[in-house]
Ligand SMILES: Cc1cc2nc3c(=O)[nH]c(=O)nc-3n(C[C@H](O)[C@H](O)[C@H](O)COP(=O)(O)OP(=O)(O)OC[C@H]3O[C@@H](n4cnc5c(N)ncnc54)[C@H](O)[C@@H]3O)c2cc1C
């Protein structure tokens with residue numbers, strides 16, 4: 296028998312964890328990971344936090360690789376253009392064709408850009424995004440004391456960069472269409488408290504408004520908001536959410552409307568039928584998580600690549616070995632999304648899916664909002680999420696109670 | 705054979721995620737700081753210590769041996 300090949304597309308955290316899990320699952324054939332970045336897998340969360348404020352070096356951010364994955368073959372700086380699931384092959388950007396026995400989609404997401412013309416959408420044009428190490432390096436160089444920074448989007452990443460930019464001595468304006476920063480996941484009460492903390496640090500918010508224009512020719516000099524306000528800007532960060540990297544899977548009959556729709560074995564669905572030997576993991580997978588309900592969700596949290604990568608590795612290695620596959624794929628599998636965020640001295644730690652809570656289901660469980668606290672997010676009687684502001688030990692104590700809508704412990 | 709667990713305390717930010725993966729080895733104390741309970745756990749704990757190193761958000765844990 297010739298050696299089998301597991302091909303992983305995307306060399307981020309999800310690609311790494313799936314490669315390791317294939318080995319843990321007993322697969323001994325070739326594991327090949329193809330990724331379009333020039334770097335070995337590295338940790339992204341510090342790019343908006345401590346690394347952006349300090350040292351942006353790949354060797355400080357690179358992931359530890361498990362010893363069982365030492366023989367994984369990495370091809371960095373190589374983009375996959377297209378996958379042919381029926382032919383079990385992918386085509387690389389340079390035209391090379393690679394065949395596989397099993398395929399993993401671990402291509403993550405890209406930063407979304409505003410479709411508004413203006414100066415070049417590059418670091419040199421003063422218009423930044425933050426997803427890759429190279430993005431962060433470009434942004435860091437522009438965050439000099441006194442620089443006028445306009446952050447578009449007040450989600451977690453936008454707010455973290457706002458906090459870091461203040462720390463670096465920049466003037467910071469935060470612009471968002473929502474009424475409060477981070478309000479969609481956190482709810483009004485906690486969001487408005489966090490807004491107050493940002494304002495106390497000197498961030499100026501422009502909420503409930505969009506962007507109508509970028510000013511400047513070669514380099515951005517300002518932003519015009521939808522209410523007519525004009526903000527001067529040396530640096531504009533577009534932190535407006537993401538776009539899934541799924542183009543390379545088009546033409547295979549998959550549901551790619553919001554990431555790759557899969558079943559609970561993380562196999563993509565084609566007309567409702569799972570495609571064996573293929574899995575999606577990490578930011579790009581949309582899967583039913585029966586810890587909450589029967590709907591499929593895509594969650595961009597750091598623990599998803601690891602938890603889904605382990606699941607995919609177990610499923611695919613059973614498929615490759617033709618051993619125990621039915622047991623693995625039909626086993627009830629769920630995961631608990633976990634998220635943290637650092638803004639000034641505030642550490643947020645979230646478990647579950649607080650965004651699923653009923654409007655009147657959000658209550659402070661411990662402590663008080665203006666200091667340290669734990670907030671509970673309920674849908675009906677179920678605790679669907681819990682967020683700690685500080686109080687780590689206390690919020691960690693709630694972790695295992697989150698979810699449980701459909702499956703037991 | 706036993707393993708050696710090394711935490712870089714200059715890097716650790718007391719997230720406590722390692723505690724969920726390997727409660728026999730890691731603990732967050734009353735003051736909210738990480739404590740390594742067993743620096744050289746035996747082989748039976750290898751899988752959970754590997755899991756703990758994976759889930760550390762700042763990758764502060766290394767395993768020797
Ligand atoms: C600035 C920032 C801060 C964050 N902070 C937090 C936080 O505090 N807490 C938290 O829980 N989460 C945070 N996250 C989210 C977390 O980092 C992600 O959930 C995680 O990186 C997802 O990993 P992944 O492997 O799915 O995708 P990625 O890490 O995006 O890896 C995908 C890789 O695939 C490559 N790729 C894409 N298309 C192709 C192709 N066609 N061919 C080859 N390669 C391709 C990409 O270039 C990339 O290298 C943050 C993310 C960012 C960007």
Ligand code: SF4
Nearest residue numbers: 716717719720722760
């Ligand atoms: S998970 Fe990492 S940062 Fe958190 S306590 Fe453990 S070692 Fe420290």
